[in-house]
Amino acid sequence: MANLMEATTNEQFEDFLTKAGKCLTVVHFQAAWAPQCGQMNEVMAELAKEHADTTFVKLEAEAVPEVSEKYDIASVPTFLFFKGREKVDRLDGANAPELTKKVQRLAVTGSPGGAAESTTTDLNQRLKKLINAAPCMLFMKGSSQEPRCGFSRQIVGLLKEHSIQFSSFDILSDEEVRQGLKTYSNWPTYPQLYVNGELVGGLDIVKELAESGELENTCPKAVTLEHRLKTVINQSPVMLFMKGNKDAAKCGFSRQTLEILNGTGVDYDTFDILQDEEVRQGLKTYSNWPTYPQLYVKGDLIGGLDILKELKESGDLVSVLKGES
Incomplete structure (x- = not known):
């Protein structure tokens, strides 16, 4: 099957991404010892028949550690989705229906209306639900216990210092949310803080609110656990x-x-x-x-x-x- 490949080196992996251009590339980080990986390879083979313009790549995670480390592959099976050499989504675990859904959605490039419009609507509904999951919601890199960038660490520190009750979402765990929220809120960077479903802003805004004494009034009062x-x-x-x-x-x-x-x-x-x-x-x-x-x-x-x-x-x-x- 022409669009079902196997990469055994970093060079091959990079070459497949380059040759795919703006078309979708699906990379399966697998292990020969894991039976669920074999099952997902069968699913990939069927998807490859249906999506001739999509490149499907199998990659033994432990055999090409430089690629696995670069993309934080901690378990198998894990699937990464690329377009124009840029990672656009991720799927952890053996979930055939979700893999099928993501391939069908991401394989659509620039189609007016129809599936593309439906996908955008579904994503916006999901983002709205996440934003309203708590009165004070922080989208950040990492968790409030383990921030994974300096800006996220600072904003968590400010919120805790002012006894603000908040929930957080790790945008590194979901590429669809990470990219979609930038467009949804017209705010290109992280972290992003929302109060009662409305965007407050990023670290600079929160700093200004803290310095002016308005942060406690902007964010809802802390509630008991x-x-x-x-x-x-x-x-x-x-x-x-x-x-x-x-x-x-x-x-x-x-x-x-x-x-x-x-x-x-x-x-x-x-x-x-x-x-x-x-x-x-x-x-x-x-x-x-x-x-x-x-x-x-x-x-x-x-x-x-x-x-x-x-x-x-x-x-x-x-x-x-x-x-x-």
């Missing part, structure tokens, strides 16, 4: 607290839980506890449940993976998720 946990738990009728998100689970228990929930056809939302240490630790005490994932229905804890398995086997899972029992 218990109040915050209740708010997050009731964000959706069915709420799953997990490692990762719907598109990329970051532990086996979370992945199995997603598979069970997806099989019910019931709508649910997720919260990535790896992105918020306060919620991750606080929820264990609040619910007296020491592990993750944790599933809540209408604000009440149902339990973790074992409980969901039992409900599925007994045939009660769907009625529980709908709050009928």
Whole structure:
């Protein structure tokens, strides 16, 4: 298959990106010992048949460490998406439906209306939801516990110094959000701070507000952890607290839980506890449940993976998720 390649050196990898030009290139960072990588290669082979203008590249992650280190590849399978040699998206984990969706979306280049317009609408809705996930929302590099750039570190320091209650989103973990938010808010750099869904600005603006004494008035008053946990738990009728998100689970228990929930056809939302240490630790005490994932229905804890398995086997899972029992 002409558009399904394998790169064994950094030079080959760079050459494939160059030859692809502005067309989409999908790179699968794999390992021969991982069975899920073999399964995803089969998915790639089918996608290669459908998308003749897209280049699909397999790359043994451990055999070409300079490429893996450059793009922060920490696990396999991981997929990177390139256009014009620029990385435009990323997918961690063996998620065939999401890989298919991303290829279909990114392979569309400059098409008026139709799929491109629909994709933009979907992204804007997702960005709006993220921005409104908390009264004070910070989009930054890294997390509030581990900032990964100087500007992010400074703005976190200012917010904590002034006892501002805030949540954060690591834009390094999601290339689609990282690029899309720049256009959505017409603000080209990070970090970005939002209050009640509205952009406040970046580090310089926050510094000015702190110096003038207006920062505390601009940002909502700090709320108790218990109040915050209740708010997050009731964000959706069915709420799953997990490692990762719907598109990329970051532990086996979370992945199995997603598979069970997806099989019910019931709508649910997720919260990535790896992105918020306060919620991750606080929820264990609040619910007296020491592990993750944790599933809540209408604000009440149902339990973790074992409980969901039992409900599925007994045939009660769907009625529980709908709050009928």
